[in-house]
Amino acid sequence: AQSVAQPEDQVNVAEGNPLTVKCTYSVSGNPYLFWYVQYPNRGLQFLLKYITGDNLVKGSYGFEAEFNKSQTSFHLKKPSALVSDSALYFCAVRDPMPMDSNYQLIWGAGTKLIIKP
Amino acid sequence: EAQVTQNPRYLITVTGKKLTVTCSQNMNHEYMSWYRQDPGLGLRQIYYSMNVEVTDKGDVPEGYKVSRKEKRNFPLILESPSPNQTSLYFCASSLVGGPADTQYFGPGTRLTVL
Numbered sequence A: 001a002q003s004v005a006q007p008e009d010q011v012n013v014a015e016g017n018p019l020t021v022k023c024t025y026s027v028s029g030n031p032y033l034f035w036y037v038q039y040p041n042r043g044l045q046f047l048l049k050y051i052t053g054d055n056l057v058k059g060s061y062g063f064e065a066e067f068n069k070s071q072t073s074f075h076l077k078k079p080s081a082l083v084s085d086s087a088l089y090f091c092a093v094r095d096p097m098p099m100d101s102n103y104q105l106i107w108g109a110g111t112k113l114i115i116k117p
Numbered sequence B: 001e002a003q004v005t006q007n008p009r010y011l012i013t014v015t016g017k018k019l020t021v022t023c024s025q026n027m028n029h030e031y032m033s034w035y036r037q038d039p040g041l042g043l044r045q046i047y048y049s050m051n052v053e054v055t056d057k058g059d060v061p062e063g064y065k066v067s068r069k070e071k072r073n074f075p076l077i078l079e080s081p082s083p084n085q086t087s088l089y090f091c092a093s094s095l096v097g098g099p100a101d102t103q104y105f106g107p108g109t110r111l112t113v114l
Helices: none
Strands: A003-005 A010-014 A019-021 A024-026 A032-038 A044-050 A056-058 A064-068 A073-078 A087-094 A105-107 A111-116 B004-007 B010-013 B019-025 B031-038 B042-051 B054-057 B076-078 B087-094 B109-113
Touching: A003 A087, A003 A105, A010 A019, A019 A111, A024 A073, A032 A064, A032 A073, A044 A056, A044 A064, A073 A087, A087 B042, A105 B042, B004 B087, B010 B019, B019 B031, B019 B087, B019 B109
Parallel strands: A010 A111, B010 B109
Antiparallel strands: A003 A024, A019 A073, A032 A044, A032 A087, A056 A064, A064 A073, A087 A105, A087 A111, B004 B019, B019 B076, B031 B042, B031 B087, B042 B054, B087 B109
């Protein structure tokens, strides 16, 4: 069955330092991978996605993610964290060949990112 | 502005009192979906719709109903809410529901069932 794991419930980073939020997945075939961010009392906002091509994907707000097929990972990264990056981050995967034709997103449990001044 | 709207944003109700959460999108998207978000569980799909009059169950459909009479609207109906339906609900839409589509989310509805 398809699944997504975000192994860290919370990540703490000092402002200005690089940040990484981890995501690993399990899906048959070539996956479609997504990152979303949820700010307090807000909906989910799309950050970036990997469909095919270059393994390094750049997205909104200076974030990027690296697709690693051999490690089945899609970690979210940013070279220099801002306090305003503090939020809940979700990784999601989509099975490219679902049995029921429902291309639904399968979600990780989320990682709370805290950036300290 | 392209957006997905939901109403109400917050709702406190009692067990058994029927309620409807509305969802509307102005992007002419064919695919719409409802999720519930619970701590430690991420988002789970309740129902989805591939187009007008085409709806189907997601992973957690029990206790919910939906309808899709118009392309832009996809209301979520709880006929007899129970406390285990206390959650944060999100409506989302995407162009056609294809594998590469980006889903766009509403602001969420926080529901408390007493």
